[in-house]
Amino acid sequence: MNRIVVESATKRFGSGVLTVFEGLGLAVRDKETLCILGPSGCGKTTLLRCMHGLAHLDGGRIVIDDLEVRAPRRNVAMVFQHFGLMPWKRVSENVAYGVELAGLPRTTIDERVGRYTEMVGLTGFERSYPYQLSGGMQQRAGLARALALEPDILLMDEPFGSLDAQTREILQDELLRIYQQQPRTMVFITHSIEEAIALGDRIVVLTARPARVRDTILVDIPRPRTVASVVAHPRFVELRDHCWRLLRERLVA
Amino acid sequence: MTVPRVGEVNARARPISPARRWWRARPSDWMVRAASVLAVLGIWELFGPLLNPIILRPPSQIFRAFVDLIANGELGVAMVQSMRVFGAGLAIALAAGITLGIVSGRSRVVYNVLDPWISALYSVPSVALVPLIAVAFQYSGDAPRVATVVLFAIFPILINTQQGVRNVDPGLLEVARAFNTSERRLWGDVIVPAAMPFIFTGIRLAIGRALIGMIVAEFLVGLAGLGYLIIVYQNTFRIDKMFVPVIVVAAFGIALMGLVQFVESRVAPWTRREQ
Ligand SMILES: Nc1ncnc2c1ncn2[C@@H]1O[C@H](COP(=O)(O)OP(=O)(O)O)[C@@H](O)[C@H]1O
Ligand SMILES: [Mg+2]
Numbered sequence: 108m109n110r111i112v113v114e115s116a117t118k119r120f121g122s123g124v125l126t127v128f129e130g131l132g133l134a135v136r137d138k139e140t141l142c143i144l145g146p147s148g149c150g151k152t153t154l155l156r157c158m159h160g161l162a163h164l165d166g167g168r169i170v171i172d173d174l175e176v177r178a179p180r181r182n183v184a185m186v187f188q189h190f191g192l193m194p195w196k197r198v199s200e201n202v203a204y205g206v207e208l209a210g211l212p213r214t215t216i217d218e219r220v221g222r223y224t225e226m227v228g229l230t231g232f233e234r235s236y237p238y239q240l241s242g243g244m245q246q247r248a249g250l251a252r253a254l255a256l257e258p259d260i261l262l263m264d265e266p267f268g269s270l271d272a273q274t275r276e277i278l279q280d281e282l283l284r285i286y287q288q289q290p291r292t293m294v295f296i297t298h299s300i301e302e303a304i305a306l307g308d309r310i311v312v313l314t315a316r317p318a319r320v321r322d323t324i325l326v327d328i329p330r331p332r333t334v335a336s337v338v339a340h341p342r343f344v345e346l347r348d349h350c351w352r353l354l355r356e357r358l359v360a
Numbered sequence: 361m362t363v364p365r366v367g368e369v370n371a372r373a374r375p376i377s378p379a380r381r382w383w384r385a386r387p388s389d390w391m392v393r394a395a396s397v398l399a400v401l402g403i404w405e406l407f408g409p410l411l412n413p414i415i416l417r418p419p420s421q422i423f424r425a426f427v428d429l430i431a432n433g434e435l436g437v438a439m440v441q442s443m444r445v446f447g448a449g450l451a452i453a454l455a456a457g458i459t460l461g462i463v464s465g466r467s468r469v470v471y472n473v474l475d476p477w478i479s480a481l482y483s484v485p486s487v488a489l490v491p492l493i494a495v496a497f498q499y500s501g502d503a504p505r506v507a508t509v510v511l512f513a514i515f516p517i518l519i520n521t522q523q524g525v526r527n528v529d530p531g532l533l534e535v536a537r538a539f540n541t542s543e544r545r546l547w548g549d550v551i552v553p554a555a556m557p558f559i560f561t562g563i564r565l566a567i568g569r570a571l572i573g574m575i576v577a578e579f580l581v582g583l584a585g586l587g588y589l590i591i592v593y594q595n596t597f598r599i600d601k602m603f604v605p606v607i608v609v610a611a612f613g614i615a616l617m618g619l620v621q622f623v624e625s626r627v628a629p630w631t632r633r634e635q
Contacts, residue, residue, distance in 0.1 A: 161534055179538050191535035195553035195630045204549070205539045236630045 110172060110260060110292045111135035111158060117166030118153055127153050128318040130167070133311050135260075140286065140293040142303035144350060145313030151296045152188065154318070155264050158294065159185050171260065181209055184253035185262040188269070190245045192237040192252075199224065199233040202251045209256060223251040226285060243274035250278075254285070263295045267302070276334050279305055287331045300350045304328070305337045312353045321353050417600040422607070425600040434589065435604065442574055442585035445502050449509020450570045457514045457566065458559060461521025466551070471522070482515045486569075487576055494581040505577035505584070512573025516565035524558025525551055557631045560624045564617060571613050 116131045127150035135141045145151050156162040158169055160178040169176045171183065179185075184205060192201045203220045211219075224230055227247040237245050246266055253261060267275040279302060286293065297303050303310045303326075310324040328340045337343055401419050408416030429435040464471040481489075490508050497504035528551055536550050578587025586605035593602035624631065 156534075159538060161537060179540055181540065185538045187531070187535060187538075189531050191531060191538075193532065193535075193549065193553070195556070195628065196549075208539050208541055208545065238630060 108137045109134045110137050111294065112170045113154075113158070113167070114170070115167035116154070116157065116164050116169060118150065118157060118162070119165050123165075126317040128313075128316070131318060131320060132167075133320055133323070135292060135294055138290045138292055139308040140295055140306055142295045142297055142307030142310045143313060144297060144300065144303045144310050144354070145318060146315050146354060147298055149313050149316050150318045151298075151313065152264050155185070155262050155294065155296055159183060159262055181256075182259040183262060184256045184258035184260075186246075186249050186253045186264065186266045188265045190237075190242075190249045192245055192248055194237055196236075197233065198229055198235050198237070198240070198248050201237070201248050202229075202255055205252050205256045219255045219257070220251075223255040226254065227251040227281065241274075243270050243278065246270065246278065250282070259292060261291060261293045263293065265296050265298065268298065275302075279334050282306065283330075283332055283334070300347050300354070301334075301338070303350065304343060304346050305332065305334045310350065312350060321356075324349060414597065415599055417603070421600045422603045425598070426604045426607075429589075429601060429604050435608070438584075438586050438589045438605065439608065442578065442587070445505040445577070445582075445585065446509060446570060446574045448502070449506045449573065450513055450566065452506070453510045453513035453566055453570065454517055454563065456510075457517030457562065458521050461518045461559075461562075462525055462552070462555070464518075465522040465525025465555070478515065478518065481511075482519070486512050486573065490576055490580050493577075499581060502582075505574065505582045508577035508581065509570045509573040512576075513566040513570035516569060517559070517562035520558045520562030520565070521555060524555025524562075527558070528554040553628070556624075556628045560620065560628065560631075563620055567616050567620065568613065571609060575609065 112134045114132055117129045118127045119125060120127060131154070133141075133143075143151055143154070153162060157164055158171070158176060160176045160180070171180065193204065196204065199220055202224055203216055206216045206219050220233075224233060227250050229244065229247050229251065232240065232244065237248070240248070250266065267278050270278065283306065295303075295306050297306075307326050310326060312321045312324065313319065314321045324346065326342075326346060328337055328342050328346075404416065405418045405420060409418055426435075460470075460474065464474050486508075489511060493507045493511065494504050497507060532550055532554065533546075536546055541549060574585070575587040575590070578585045579591060582588065583591075586609055589605040590602055593599070
């Protein structure tokens, strides 16, 4: 069953001068992690913003649960490339932000904030301000804020892209752990081939701008996974080389 | 490692005249400061009268004049007159400036309505408008002096607030939208806190200018308060007494800046990272 369907989507900026993508189509199935892999600047963030109704298409349509997307929905949550924490809110307040706006009762909010703060490993930092945290910890808070909504669909925009390699792997493992316990639908944007293979059930490879779907790859590496187990899997190298060729084709051309 | 953070887009959009964070000076800093003040006062005490006995009255004599002016009640009366005008004028300037700043920062129409007036009034030296105010308020009561204080203080707070609101990180506005923030909560959750460092900088600048406005009004319009004391003792060549209101104004300004910085550290503790 498809949760998200993107049909011949077109997006332009600058009154039509810059075509980010044109006639783009893809589908995200229920409870799968779909990784969208593409070179920097190809329009991945823009596509995700359109999926959440934060930007609007110039052509085609995006449908979530059989309804065309027009504005952000309560059962969809987003994690941002730039973390997007409010500098003036403490960690607990940032984590509570989404659930408060969803209008849940206070006891539920407190319970969720506690649970997800712990799940992302930020217990003890509830009263810290974002500036007091490392980048990795800030993104943990950004992740907890989205998870606390217990969304049906999670949209992730290169959430670990700006972190150092070690922190990134730790967070990838934790995301795998959290989502393998309770699989839900996730769209995960990345420009890292390794990350796409480690996290994705399928990978959609985009071309450079104007972005089209170059290919869709099934990641046939069994779950439960960890980053280490994926990298050690015999299929990993083949998948990586395949993705590499697809991405490079266009760069060289 | 560079970690792009929300707010980094804005990192260059600093408020005019960044805050001086002197309250977190180390003890050794304070010793140097105290030594500097004592040294200058000492030299002044010993050598000042030798250079010009009329103008450079020694600090000890100024201190005696201070005690006299308190004892005969003159200073108290003048301070009450001045503070009344200063307080009212600053309060009006802050209330109007912050309100107009926020509204004009968010609304293009209001911005365009206000902008020509702000630009025009801000580029005229405020002092030049004081006689006009005096005439308009017919030299009567506190009103012309309050109006002068407002004129001096309102622009820095208005413009800073406006800048703060206009410089809200678009990334954070998008986060707010992504979580379905209502317009009302958008103000409380994002816009006002984002503008807070700018607003506090505006308040600090406004205080400095309000004090100038107060003294200027007392020179030119009211013949009351600390400014008037300065003029009276200048005319009678009591330079020692003339210094007293000057020092009182300076001390008041410093105390008020300290208070504002204390309040800022309480109200906006996250801005600590900005130093
Ligand atoms: N709001 C916008 N206005 C104009 N151009 C934009 C806007 N957002 C993105 N772009 C442009 O669209 C292209 C794709 O951007 P983006 O979606 O951020 O790429 P990616 O996330 O894949 O790196 C870039 O060339 C970018 O400059
Ligand atoms: Mg991007």
